Every structure is written in C-alpha cells, then in structure tokens.
Amino acid sequence: MKVNLSDTRKIIQQYRNKKGTLIPLLQEIQAIYGYVPKESIELISKELLIYPVKIYGILTFYTQFYLTPRGKHTIIVCQGTACHVMGGKDILDYLSNKLGISEGETTKEGMFSLERAACLGCCGMAPVVVIDNNFYGMCDIQKVDALVKEYRSKEANR
Amino acid sequence: MIKNSQQLNAFAKEIQTKKEKYKGKTIAICNGSSCRALGADKITQLIRDEIKKHNLDVDVVNVLTTGCHGFCERGPLMIIQPEEIFYQKIKPEDVPEIITETIIDDRIIDKLIYNDPKTKKKIVYKPDISFYKKQMRLLFESNEHINPKKIDDYIGIGGYSALAKALTMEPEAIIEEILKAGLRGRGGGGFLTGWKWKFCRNEKNDTKYVICNAAGAFIARSISEGNPHSVIEGMIIGAYAIGAYKGYIYVRHGYPLAIENFNLAIESAKEFGILGQNILESGFDFEIVISRGCGEFIAGESSALIASIEGKAAIPRPKHIHATEKGLWNRPTLLNNIETWANIPFIINRGADCYASVGSEKSKGTKIFSLVGKVNSTGLIEVPMGITLREVIFDIGGGMINGKKFKAVQIGGPSGGLVPESLLDLHLDFDSLKEAGTIMGSSEMIVFDEDNCMVDTAKFFIKYLMDESCGKCTPCREGLVQMHDILCQITDGKGREEHLDMLQELAWGIANTSLCQLGKSAPNPVLSTLKYFKDEYETHIRDKKCPAGVCKALIEYIIDSEKCIGCTLCAKRCPVNAISGEKKNPHEIDPMICIKCGICYEVCPVNAVERK
Numbered sequence: 001m002k003v004n005l006s007d008t009r010k011i012i013q014q015y016r017n018k019k020g021t022l023i024p025l026l027q028e029i030q031a032i033y034g035y036v037p038k039e040s041i042e043l044i045s046k047e048l049l050i051y052p053v054k055i056y057g058i059l060t061f062y063t064q065f066y067l068t069p070r071g072k073h074t075i076i077v078c079q080g081t082a083c084h085v086m087g088g089k090d091i092l093d094y095l096s097n098k099l100g101i102s103e104g105e106t107t108k109e110g111m112f113s114l115e116r117a118a119c120l121g122c123c124g125m126a127p128v129v130v131i132d133n134n135f136y137g138m139c140d141i142q143k144v145d146a147l148v149k150e151y152r153s154k155e156a157n158r
Numbered sequence: 159m160i161k162n163s164q165q166l167n168a169f170a171k172e173i174q175t176k177k178e179k180y181k182g183k184t185i186a187i188c189n190g191s192s193c194r195a196l197g198a199d200k201i202t203q204l205i206r207d208e209i210k211k212h213n214l215d216v217d218v219v220n221v222l223t224t225g226c227h228g229f230c231e232r233g234p235l236m237i238i239q240p241e242e243i244f245y246q247k248i249k250p251e252d253v254p255e256i257i258t259e260t261i262i263d264d265r266i267i268d269k270l271i272y273n274d275p276k277t278k279k280k281i282v283y284k285p286d287i288s289f290y291k292k293q294m295r296l297l298f299e300s301n302e303h304i305n306p307k308k309i310d311d312y313i314g315i316g317g318y319s320a321l322a323k324a325l326t327m328e329p330e331a332i333i334e335e336i337l338k339a340g341l342r343g344r345g346g347g348g349f350l351t352g353w354k355w356k357f358c359r360n361e362k363n364d365t366k367y368v369i370c371n372a373a374g375a376f377i378a379r380s381i382s383e384g385n386p387h388s389v390i391e392g393m394i395i396g397a398y399a400i401g402a403y404k405g406y407i408y409v410r411h412g413y414p415l416a417i418e419n420f421n422l423a424i425e426s427a428k429e430f431g432i433l434g435q436n437i438l439e440s441g442f443d444f445e446i447v448i449s450r451g452c453g454e455f456i457a458g459e460s461s462a463l464i465a466s467i468e469g470k471a472a473i474p475r476p477k478h479i480h481a482t483e484k485g486l487w488n489r490p491t492l493l494n495n496i497e498t499w500a501n502i503p504f505i506i507n508r509g510a511d512c513y514a515s516v517g518s519e520k521s522k523g524t525k526i527f528s529l530v531g532k533v534n535s536t537g538l539i540e541v542p543m544g545i546t547l548r549e550v551i552f553d554i555g556g557g558m559i560n561g562k563k564f565k566a567v568q569i570g571g572p573s574g575g576l577v578p579e580s581l582l583d584l585h586l587d588f589d590s591l592k593e594a595g596t597i598m599g600s601s602e603m604i605v606f607d608e609d610n611c612m613v614d615t616a617k618f619f620i621k622y623l624m625d626e627s628c629g630k631c632t633p634c635r636e637g638l639v640q641m642h643d644i645l646c647q648i649t650d651g652k653g654r655e656e657h658l659d660m661l662q663e664l665a666w667g668i669a670n671t672s673l674c675q676l677g678k679s680a681p682n683p684v685l686s687t688l689k690y691f692k693d694e695y696e697t698h699i700r701d702k703k704c705p706a707g708v709c710k711a712l713i714e715y716i717i718d719s720e721k722c723i724g725c726t727l728c729a730k731r732c733p734v735n736a737i738s739g740e741k742k743n744p745h746e747i748d749p750m751i752c753i754k755c756g757i758c759y760e761v762c763p764v765n766a767v768e769r770k
C-alpha cells in the first residue's frame with residue numbers, strides 16, 4: 001500500500017526549527033495514519049536531519065507508538081496493579097484467547113488490535129478496558145465478551 | 159483582563175456575593191474520567207434537557223460539571239447543594255425523577271442514596287458518609303465546587319489570591335515559608351520542597367525552568383482534570399521564587415481530558431493576565447507549555463521525564479548532578495510533583511504554621527492516596543499525614559469486600575512493600591512507611607485479602623517492573639528477569655529451598671547497584687513478602703501447594719460427586735468444554751483439558767466444585 005506523504009510534509013513544516021519536538025511530531029503523524037509509516041520516518045529523517053536510528057529509538061521505546069497499521073478498533077486492557085488485583089490479567093488472557101492474537105497484534109481481518117496499558121488512571125473502577133477511547137469499568141469476562149460482540153455487530157451492520 | 163491584585167480581589171468578591179445571594183439548588187455532577195466512563199456525560203446532558211423541559215429558571219437550579227469527587231467506585235456521582243445530598247450509581251432513567259422529586263418537590267430518592275456496606279444504614283448527606291468523614295480534604299474539597307473549565311469558579315473560591323500575595327513578597331521569604339511549612343515532595347521521595355527551591359534560587363543562570371510532574375496515574379489525573387488552576391497557581395509562585403520564566407507540565411498523552419483542562423486553564427489564565435507578561439503588574443513574566451508525554455512508568459522519574467521533554471527516550475541519568483543545577487536543556491530546573499504544586503497556594507494563603515499544624519511530626523499536611531483492591535469503598539482519599547492504616551482501610555474504606563479476611567496492603571505503587579495485618583496501626587507518613595519496608599512512592603494503596611497469594615503478587619510486581627525497566631543499567635534489567643524466573647519456578651511447583659536465599663541475594667544486588675530509584679526500590683515486593691509471608695513461600699516450595707488457591711500449577715478442581723446435582727451449569731460455562739456428565743447426574747472435570755480458570759468453582763450453586 002502506498003502511503004500519502006503530504007500530511008507528513010505538512011506536519012514536518014510545523015515542527016521545523018523547534019527543539020525537543022520529535023515526540024509530539026511523531027504523535028501527530030500517528031494520529032493521522034494510525035501508526036508511524038516507514039515512509040514518513042524516512043522523510044522526517046531527510047527533512048529534519050535526524051538519523052533514522054534515533055527516530056526508531058524513540059518509536060520502539062515508547063509503547064504508544066506503532067510501526068504497523070492498527071485494527072479498526074483498539075482494545076486496551078489495563079494491567080495496572082489495581083486492575084491486576086481485580087482480575088485484569090484474566091481478562092487480557094481471555095481476550096487474547098478469544099481473538100487469537102497476543103498483545104501488540106491485530107486480528108487477521110483487521111478488526112481488533114489488542115494492547116495492554118501500565119495504568120489508565122481509573123483505578124477506582126478496576127478492572128478497566130478501553131476500546132477506542134471509550135472506557136469500560138468493573139469488567140469481567142462476560143462483560144468484555146458482550147463488548148466484543150457489540151463492536152463486531154456494529155461493523156457488520158455498517 | 160485583570161490588571162492587579164485589587165481587581166482580582168474585586169472580581170472574586172463579586173462572584174462570592176453572587177454565590178451567597180443564590181437561593182436555588184446546584185447539581186454538582188462529577189465529570190471526572192471514571193464517572194464519565196460510567197456514563198456521567200450522558201447524565202449531565204439528560205439533566206440539562208430535563209431542566210429545560212420543566213422550564214426551571216437558573217434561580218431555581220443550576221448544573222455544575224466538576225472534577226473527581228473521589229468516590230469513583232460509586233459513580234456516576236452527584237451532589238445536590240446546598241443540602242449536600244449525595245446520589246450515587248445514577249442511571250439515565252433516574253434523571254427525570256431527580257428533577258421532579260428532589261429539585262422540584264424536595265424529596266429524597268431512596269434508591270439513589272448510599273447504603274453503608276458495614277452498618278447497612280442508608281445515608282443521605284455526603285458529610286455523613288464514612289468514606290468522607292475521616293478525610294481531610296484541603297486540596298480536594300474544592301473539586302466539588304468548581305467547574306475546572308472555568309477560571310471564574312476558581313477565582314470565586316479564592317483562587318490566585320495566593321499568587322497576588324506572593325508577588326508582593328520577597329522570593330526568599332516565599333521559600334522560607336515553604337520550608338517552615340515542612341512541605342515534602344509528594345512524588346514519593348519526600349524531599350523537603352523548600353530546600354529544592356532554595357538550591358534552584360541560588361543557581362546563577364539567566365534561564366531556569368519549572369516543571370510539573372503530572373506523569374502519575376490516578377491522583378495526577380484527578381488533580382489535572384479537576385483543579386488545574388491550583389497547579390498553575392503553585393507553579394507561578396514557584397517560578398517567581400526561583401526566577402524562572404518558563405514552565406512545563408508533563409501530562410500523559412493517554413489522558414485527553416487532563417490535557418484539555420490544562421490547555422483551557424492556561425489559555426484563560428493568559429486572557430486574565432495571570433500568565434504571560436507583567437503578571438498582575440508585578441513585572442514578572444511567566445509562560446507554561448504542556449508536554450504530552452507517554453504512559454511509561456519510568457517517565458515519571460525526574461531525569462527520565464526531562465529527557466522525554468527534550469524529545470529523547472525516557473531513560474534516567476545518574477544523579478550526581480542535580481536537576482536544580484543542570485536539568486532541562488542543561489539549565490537549573492525545579493521539578494515538583496503535581497500534588498506538591500497544588501499545596502503551594504494553601505501554604506501561602508493560610509501560612510506555614512497553619513499548614514504545619516496538620517500531619518505528623520516530620521510529615522506535614524495532607525496526602526492524597528488512591529485506595530483500591532479488596533475494600534468496600536475504593537477511590538481517591540485525602541487524609542492528614544500520620545493517620546493509621548487501620549483507619550484508612552476499615553473506616554474510610556469500609557472494611558473488606560464480602561467480609562473476607564485482610565491479608566496485606568501494598569503502599570507506594572508497584573515497587574512498594576506489602577504490609578501485613580500486624581502492622582495495621584502503622585502511621586502513614588514518609589518515615590514510618592520506610593521503616594516498615596515500603597515507600598510513599600505513588601501513594602497507591604492496594605488491599606489484598608485471603609484469596610490473594612503473596613508469592614503470585616510479588617511475581618506480578620516484579621514482572622511489571624521488569625517490563626517497565628528502561629534497560630539502561632544491568633542490575634535492574636537483568637536482575638529483575640532472574641528474580642522473576644525464580645518466582646515463576648516457585649509458583650510452578652518447581653521451587654527449591656535455596657531459592658529463598660537466592661532471592662535475598664538478588665534483591666540486595668538490585669537495590670544497591672541500580673542506577674535509579676526504579677531499580678533501587680524494585681525488590682521491595684519480594685523483600686517484604688519474604689519478611690512477612692515467608693510461610694507462603696515455604697508452602698509453595700515444600701508442600702507444592704498454594705494456600706490461597708491462586709497458582710494454577712499447584713491447584714486442581716474436582717467435582718464432589720456426592721454434592722453434584724447435575725444442573726449442568728458448570729459444563730455450560732466451562733470455556734474449554736472440560737466438564738462432562740448427564741443431566742441430573744454427577745459431572746466430572748477432565749484434568750487434561752481443564753485450564754483452571756475457576757469459573758465452575760464460582761458458578762456451582764451447591765459448592766460441589768472443590769479447589770485443592
């Protein structure tokens with residue numbers, strides 16, 4: 001698939017000659033493409049004179065960045081301490097089993113990506129699952145099961 | 159635009175008078191992230207629609223969307239002022255009744271009030287709820303009275319008056335006041351804030367920075383979302399005291415509401431002349447920018463955070479040169495935790511003596527904790543330093559869920575120690591916690607009950623820290639992997655006697671030779687469980703049993719054929735079809751297929767499933 005680089009160019013223009021802006025720049029790139037495409041990295045490197053290794057260093061250090069396209073829906077299962085105590089690990093295991101993917105992966109048909117988070121900061125309603133910025137608190141296996149079904153049927157009805 | 163402190167004062171008076179004259183009701187709806195996740199934004203909209211439908215004038219009722227009230231577990235929450243009626247777990251279908259019954263007819267709606275899990279009593283008013291009763295909410299209380307998106311609301315409760323006062327003081331006098339108050343850093347280390355300010359003030363440099371560390375999770379999120387102006391006010395005062403002209407707020411990229419509210423707060427403060435040039439005609443200039451950071455745990459460490467703002471990977475550096483000397487872009491930098499900043503206006507306004515009258519001998523003021531895990535009431539609490547663990551867990555937290563037995567509480571986040579029942583009278587302050595083998599850290603309190611296995615818990619925390627280790631220094635990177643490996647062997651039933659000594663030895667090495675505090679504190683969960691729960695380790699190793707029934711390799715599920723009534727519920731719910739049997743006849747679990755998820759154990763209506 002060919003990546004349209006005109007957006008990358010626009011973003012690079014905004015960040016030219018400013019210091020300490022590599023992370024926000026990459027965040028914006030990802031907001032547009034859903035991940036950070038290789039072609040964008042090459043262009044940033046050339047335009048802003050940053051070695052690709054430095055950019056990859058940042059991208060692979062921070063879990064917020066993705067180097068491959070994402071599924072239509074990203075499911076994040078919080079694995080913070082509060083969520084762990086309340087059963088967050090079981091939920092992650094269950095989803096991983098059900099969707100047939102490990103964390104960081106995307107289902108074959110491109111519907112779901114599965115992620116974990118260190119802490120989503122809503123510990124009072126642990127365990128927490130986030131799907132596309134929608135927070136779901138006090139989850140259990142039945143609840144996430146229903147959620148997956150709901151998102152699937154939403155897509156099917158489109 | 160407010161030009162000077164007289165104008166600020168007059169404006170605040172104006173708002174206060176208006177408030178005092180107001181005779182109607184105010185519906186304060188929590189719109190913090192947790193309550194929103196439970197549907198608060200929808201409920202807010204419905205309330206507004208319903209008010210319109212009934213043609214209720216603003217003199218009768220107005221709606222206030224606030225930040226976090228703390229009692230997240232009961233969300234969505236609402237407080238109806240002035241009576242302070244506390245409604246919880248509100249559903250969209252409850253909204254019409256709230257308006258017709260409570261607002262119009264002054265009647266309490268029974269199903270929405272709080273039912274105390276301990277006393278089984280129904281409680282109508284917020285101050286009577288045990289979760290709030292023992293708290294001391296010096297910082298948090300205002301969350302219920304302001305819309306964080308409106309600077310007027312903050313000014314109306316006396317906001318920015320501390321700034322006006324500070325700008326008339328000598329910078330040294332401000333620092334003296336902070337020192338006298340005894341405020342210690344809320345980011346976990348407990349370093350005296352005044353000292354840090356003094357070091358930074360003494361640096362000779364034209365460019366200095368202040369940073370607000372809002373990288374934390376639950377607590378940082380609630381302050382950012384609920385009262386961003388209090389943080390900004392603290393930062394301006396700090397910047398004035400040390401002579402900085404630029405500040406950064408480091409917030410997690412994944413907390414959009416926190417970023418939005420900070421952005422709004424900065425913009426409106428600029429419009430009001432509280433940020434920018436010649437603040438309140440003092441001649442002092444200051445600007446604040448937001449740095450959208452990451453969710454990595456290590457990014458909260460001060461030098462890693464500074465690296466992240468500079469656009470690099472969040473990796474700590476050695477601390478022989480302090481940030482107060484060479485921090486961001488190698489300039490003197492004053493970095494404080496978000497809660498530390500939020501304490502500053504209070505100290506300047508009310509004076510160091512007033513502040514120091516709260517708390518314990520060496521830890522002054524209040525502290526916000528997140529209280530989660532197996533207690534009845536979970537959420538965010540603010541208590542005076544020095545309160546005992548027992549009061550927090552059993553009075554504020556309302557005791558254990560389902561009356562289970564308390565086993566341990568972990569304090570300070572993933573690298574905190576686990577504290578047993580015998581230490582429940584421990585005082586919550588920096589020094590007592592350290593003595594007990596844990597840390598103030600991120601001020602998280604996680605309560606464990608008899609169903610939690612301490613070896614498994616230690617393993618979980620080591621895994622967490624192993625994943626979050628930045629990998630720069632060997633002891634932390636490699637040591638934690640080794641530790642985790644040993645813990646896995648123990649929970650898999652392959653533990654050996656000598657493993658306990660090996661864990662001690664590794665812990666010593668990691669704690670004493672790691673570069674940053676992540677590695678230095680990482681062995682705490684293992685060390686504390688080895689100290690207080692050694693018997694659990696021994697049972698795993700010698701008897702190959704997990705007393706709490708958690709470690710899957712050491713348990714099995716069996717159906718008691720005498721008790722089984724053949725209802726087939728377990729077979730239906732088993733995710734891997736490991737259970738067979740005819741209807742109305744005893745069922746059986748095939749141990750070769752069973753994944754030990756425990757669902758059968760939970761669903762059996764006659765307790766025929768046994769865990770061994």
Ligand SMILES: Cc1cc2nc3c(=O)[nH]c(=O)nc-3n(C[C@H](O)[C@H](O)[C@H](O)COP(=O)(O)O)c2cc1C
Pocket residue numbers: 342343344345346347348349351371372373374375455456457458459460461493494495496498600674675676
């Ligand atoms: C692994 C690790 C994570 C940390 N996370 C945070 C954090 O999320 N927020 C915070 O304020 N301090 C955090 N700290 C402490 C900071 O390094 C620093 O001490 C603190 O922000 C200083 O502010 P204070 O003096 O106001 O406490 C962390 C430290 C370590 C070692």
